[in-house]
Amino acid sequence: MRKRSAWLWTAALLAYAFLYLPLVIVVVYSFNDSRLNAEWVGFTLDWYRKLFANEEMLLAAGNSLLIGLVASGVSTVLGTMAGIAMYRYRLRALPILVLTPIAIPEILMGVALLIFFVMLNFTLGLVSVALAHIAFCIGFVAIVVRARMAGMDESLVEAARDCGATPLQAFVHVTLPLIMPGVIAGALMAFTLSIDDFVITFFTAGAGTVTLPLQIYSMIKIAVTPEVNAVSTLLMLLTLMLIVIASKVSPSLLRSD
Amino acid sequence: MALLEIQDVTRRFGDFTAVDKVSLSIRAGEFFTLLGPSGCGKTTLLRMIAGFDVPDGGAILLDGEDLAQRPPEGRPVRTVFQSYALFPHMTVQGNIAFPLKMARTPAADIPAKVEEALADVRLTGFGKRFPHELSGGQRQRVAIARALVTHPTVLLLDEPLAALDAKLREEMQIELINLQKEVGITFIYVTHDQTEALALSHRIAVMNKGRVEQIDEPDRLYGLPRTRFVAEFIGTCNLLTGPVTGSADGVVTVDVPDLGPVRVSAQGAQATRPEGAVAVRPEKVRLHAPGSAPARDNHFTGAVTGFLYQGDVTVYMVRSERGHTLEALLANSGSGLAKFFEVGDAVELSWPADAGHFIDG
Amino acid sequence: MHKRAPAWLGKWLVSGPPLLYLVVFFAVPSLIMVLASFRTPGEFGGLAPLVDESGAVDLTLDSYTRLLSEPLYAEIFVKSFWYALVTTVVCLVLAYPLATLIAKSERRHRDLLLLLVILPFWSNFLIRVYAWMIILGPNAALARAVNGVLALFGHEPVPLLFSAFAVLVCLVYVHLPFMVLPLYANLEKHDQSLLDAAQDLGASAWQRFWRITFPLSLPGVYAGSALVFIPAFGIFAIPDILGGPDDSLIGNVIKQQFLETRDWPFGSVLSLVLTVLALALAGLAAWIGQRGVGRLASGDA
Numbered sequence: 069m070r071k072r073s074a075w076l077w078t079a080a081l082l083a084y085a086f087l088y089l090p091l092v093i094v095v096v097y098s099f100n101d102s103r104l105n106a107e108w109v110g111f112t113l114d115w116y117r118k119l120f121a122n123e124e125m126l127l128a129a130g131n132s133l134l135i136g137l138v139a140s141g142v143s144t145v146l147g148t149m150a151g152i153a154m155y156r157y158r159l160r161a162l163p164i165l166v167l168t169p170i171a172i173p174e175i176l177m178g179v180a181l182l183i184f185f186v187m188l189n190f191t192l193g194l195v196s197v198a199l200a201h202i203a204f205c206i207g208f209v210a211i212v213v214r215a216r217m218a219g220m221d222e223s224l225v226e227a228a229r230d231c232g233a234t235p236l237q238a239f240v241h242v243t244l245p246l247i248m249p250g251v252i253a254g255a256l257m258a259f260t261l262s263i264d265d266f267v268i269t270f271f272t273a274g275a276g277t278v279t280l281p282l283q284i285y286s287m288i289k290i291a292v293t294p295e296v297n298a299v300s301t302l303l304m305l306l307t308l309m310l311i312v313i314a315s316k317v318s319p320s321l322l323r324s325d
Numbered sequence: 326m327a328l329l330e331i332q333d334v335t336r337r338f339g340d341f342t343a344v345d346k347v348s349l350s351i352r353a354g355e356f357f358t359l360l361g362p363s364g365c366g367k368t369t370l371l372r373m374i375a376g377f378d379v380p381d382g383g384a385i386l387l388d389g390e391d392l393a394q395r396p397p398e399g400r401p402v403r404t405v406f407q408s409y410a411l412f413p414h415m416t417v418q419g420n421i422a423f424p425l426k427m428a429r430t431p432a433a434d435i436p437a438k439v440e441e442a443l444a445d446v447r448l449t450g451f452g453k454r455f456p457h458e459l460s461g462g463q464r465q466r467v468a469i470a471r472a473l474v475t476h477p478t479v480l481l482l483d484e485p486l487a488a489l490d491a492k493l494r495e496e497m498q499i500e501l502i503n504l505q506k507e508v509g510i511t512f513i514y515v516t517h518d519q520t521e522a523l524a525l526s527h528r529i530a531v532m533n534k535g536r537v538e539q540i541d542e543p544d545r546l547y548g549l550p551r552t553r554f555v556a557e558f559i560g561t562c563n564l565l566t567g568p569v570t571g572s573a574d575g576v577v578t579v580d581v582p583d584l585g586p587v588r589v590s591a592q593g594a595q596a597t598r599p600e601g602a603v604a605v606r607p608e609k610v611r612l613h614a615p616g617s618a619p620a621r622d623n624h625f626t627g628a629v630t631g632f633l634y635q636g637d638v639t640v641y642m643v644r645s646e647r648g649h650t651l652e653a654l655l656a657n658s659g660s661g662l663a664k665f666f667e668v669g670d671a672v673e674l675s676w677p678a679d680a681g682h683f684i685d686g
Numbered sequence: 687m688h689k690r691a692p693a694w695l696g697k698w699l700v701s702g703p704p705l706l707y708l709v710v711f712f713a714v715p716s717l718i719m720v721l722a723s724f725r726t727p728g729e730f731g732g733l734a735p736l737v738d739e740s741g742a743v744d745l746t747l748d749s750y751t752r753l754l755s756e757p758l759y760a761e762i763f764v765k766s767f768w769y770a771l772v773t774t775v776v777c778l779v780l781a782y783p784l785a786t787l788i789a790k791s792e793r794r795h796r797d798l799l800l801l802l803v804i805l806p807f808w809s810n811f812l813i814r815v816y817a818w819m820i821i822l823g824p825n826a827a828l829a830r831a832v833n834g835v836l837a838l839f840g841h842e843p844v845p846l847l848f849s850a851f852a853v854l855v856c857l858v859y860v861h862l863p864f865m866v867l868p869l870y871a872n873l874e875k876h877d878q879s880l881l882d883a884a885q886d887l888g889a890s891a892w893q894r895f896w897r898i899t900f901p902l903s904l905p906g907v908y909a910g911s912a913l914v915f916i917p918a919f920g921i922f923a924i925p926d927i928l929g930g931p932d933d934s935l936i937g938n939v940i941k942q943q944f945l946e947t948r949d950w951p952f953g954s955v956l957s958l959v960l961t962v963l964a965l966a967l968a969g970l971a972a973w974i975g976q977r978g979v980g981r982l983a984s985g986d987a
Contacts, residue, residue, distance in 0.1 A: 076790075079783035086780070087806045087862065090817030097820065106825035146704040153701035162701050165708035172964050173920020175937050176957050177712070179944050183722055183954070184715035186732060203711040206704055226377050227410035229397040231471065232427035235696055237398075241423070245414045264810045266923060271944070284812045288927060292819050300813040307808050315801075376690075396690040 098297035139201035147209025178271030192274025209254035216250030334383035345535035361532035403472035785869035872906025912971035
């Protein structure tokens with residue numbers, strides 16, 4: 069038994085190393101005083117300084133933030149409605165429409181929306197990207213909210229009605245506060261997904277619009293420079309912060325059982 | 326004039342008829358119980374009175390007004406849920422104030438009303454706690470306080486004591502009786518527990534398979550069951566069935582296979598069908614040593630096949646000569662005496678005609 | 687004052703807005719893509735107007751016949767299938783011990799161990815691809831070590847980056863959490879007493895795994911495989927960044943048809959075939975999974 073668990077631990081440790089080593093290398097080299105991401109030369113913050121002087125990068129970050137806020141806001145409202153509806157009612161079309169965008173390869177949604185926007189003569193840009201992000205974020209929010217609904221005692225809503233609340237009042241005073249952790253977790257998830265999305269953005273952004281992932285893409289297509297490491301490190305920090313907040317709001321989100 | 330009229334109410338779920346043409350009338354100030362096994366339709370009926378479910382047929386009238394178009398929030402009816410359904414994100418105060426806020430009670434009046442409701446259920450000082458900080462019995466009382474704070478016309482209670490342990494359940498039963506007397510509101514109580522129903526209610530409707538079998542006061546339900554189902558569901562009962570062979574001078578004779586002819590006072594009941602049943606409660610059956618039984622209307626011999634010692638009483642299983650098993654109950658009133666008979670003892674059974682109860686059909 | 691609202695009103699108020707949004711921004715675009723696959727490219731690429739000058743709606747099967755007549759595209763689908771399959775198998779081999787360890791660890795450690803698996807998934811996708819550009823780069827320690835060893839045997843140096851190897855390593859890296867999570871969810875529910883009973887009956891460690899643990903974990907294996915295989919099948923960014931010229935997968939060809947060649951009808955045909963294959967695989971995995979669970983539950987597995 070002991071021998072077996074030692075074997076397991078070794079295998080698992082290697083797997084964890086495989087998961088984390090690449091990210092650690094990105095972070096470490098962001099402080100490396102060398103243009104080449106090859107060996108450690110010395111500590112510097114130059115790459116971060118360069119990053120904050122890079123106006124294109126700042127513009128891209130601003131765009132990403134704007135799209136992320138709008139997309140997560142709208143998709144949280146729509147996704148919460150979808151999650152509640154999927155839990156409460158017997159529906160055929162909604163679950164399919166909510167879950168398929170998550171189930172199929174991202175590129176398919178990207179090209180379908182590209183044709184759609186172009187056919188409607190809709191100018192590709194921030195708006196088309198935000199509309200696309202909302203469409204795929206709804207599903208993620210809906211899944212989290214539906215799970216939260218399943219954990220809620222349905223008789224609480226009846227109790228609220230029994231106490232004289234209209235359906236809307238019952239929702240505002242009872243259902244919403246109780247599913248709020250799921251809604252917030254869903255919102256943070258949608259924000260992260262939107263900020264990070266590359267594939268769908270790539271097809272729906274058009275030529276003139278740049279988001280952070282698009283900017284990173286064009287930088288690494290040209291050359292590997294530690295400036296990318298610096299922006300990557302900052303993005304990871306942001307994601308980590310969001311996850312910490314989400315886990316504080318909704319501990320069950322990260323719980324194994 | 327009845328406060329709540331239920332007229333021919335029917336509710337179907339697909340092919341299953343949960344409530345089948347039920348009619349009841351419940352008086353103001355009454356403690357009324359819907360009693361029956363699980364799946365008998367009692368909870369569905371309660372949910373239709375509360376407004377959570379809508380009848381497929383029939384009508385529910387409160388004070389003469391048809392409730393069909395009224396949503397739950399528009400009915401002067403409150404429910405105490407089986408799970409209590411206290412809002413976990415609100416304090417006890419918040420829970421009790423909730424119906425007041427929904428009824429647009431002026432904010433200044435709310436604290437006093439909440440305090441009053443807390444005092445009614447003996448929970449003064451618990452207002453700032455959250456439901457998860459309370460015991461089961463305390464949660465139960467908060468649920469009742471929340472339901473009563475707006476003085477509804479009818480209070481519905483759905484198996485409210487099911488989650489409590491036996492000792493606490495008995496205490497709560499007495500509290501419920503006193504509370505109902507104090508507030509004078511009509512209680513409609515749902516339970517599958519017949520002892521609870523007998524102890525609490527003014528009147529009981531026994532339900533089976535979506536239909537009402539009998540509506541009566543507890544003592545009449547126990548003493549004069551009108552159907553076999555009621556006789557067997559309420560308490561334990563020797564149900565002796567067979568063809569009706571005679572009916573004269575107010576005494577009906579039923580010829581029970583494996584036992585013999587059983588005589589029973591008709592007490593107003595008519596034998597209209599060829600088959601009938603005699604219900605005899607175990608405590609009405611007398612047990613005697615052989616040869617010592619007094620002459621009675623019903624007299625049989627048999628042997629003890631087993632007994633259950635229950636402390637205050639002992640239940641004996643007696644097999645008659647021809648093979649029918651009856652239950653007889655003897656109080657262990659003599660000091661130091663645990664039982665009168667052993668397994669295998671020959672005994673005589675007897676009971677007068679008026680100790681049994683005749684069920685037609 | 688209070689009137690009972692009809693039951694359908696609440697249902698449509700809640701489900702209507704998300705339904706409408708997804709119809710407009712997912713269902714309609716998908717249907718347009720189906721329509722586009724029967725059209726011809728426009729004069730300057732993209733898509734010709736749906737209704738031409740004479741007012742006729744002109745539909746053609748050209749793009750479909752092209753797919754069937756040019757074996758290149760079937761070959762690319764097959765190649766993408768292989769890349770996805772290898773990714774799935776490697777993920778399964780790596781994820782199994784990890785999921786087993788988490789499922790067997792003490793309850794208070796589980797959350798953290800599981801979080802550590804999920805965390806990298808939440809960092810930016812491109813960053814995770816970029817990390818492998820550094821690790822596999824020609825000047826990095828790994829490439830120098832590998833080529834140093836190769837040189838001892840008189841072998842020519844090989845590039846690690848821009849190769850099938852780079853694409854596969856990164857595919858595994860990116861999709862590993864998708865395999866661990868469903869496997870863990872399954873393994874965690876296993877009843878230890880089954881294994882104790884098997885040991886009692888004289889089963890060796892290997893027999894216990896192969897005869898009991900593994901068959902019981904099949905629903906988790908199928909779910910994880912679907913979650914890895916489907917996105918890997920349609921991937922475009924990883925071969926685009928880490929692959930060489932021979933590593934173009936179906937995702938890259940679709941991107942090329944839409945953004946470079948600008949033959950949208952043909953791109954649509956390729957996308958539709960990919961969609962159908964992806965959904966069929968997802969459906970198959972769900973079906974096998976359910977059937978497997980049903981058989982296990984009824985005891986004749």
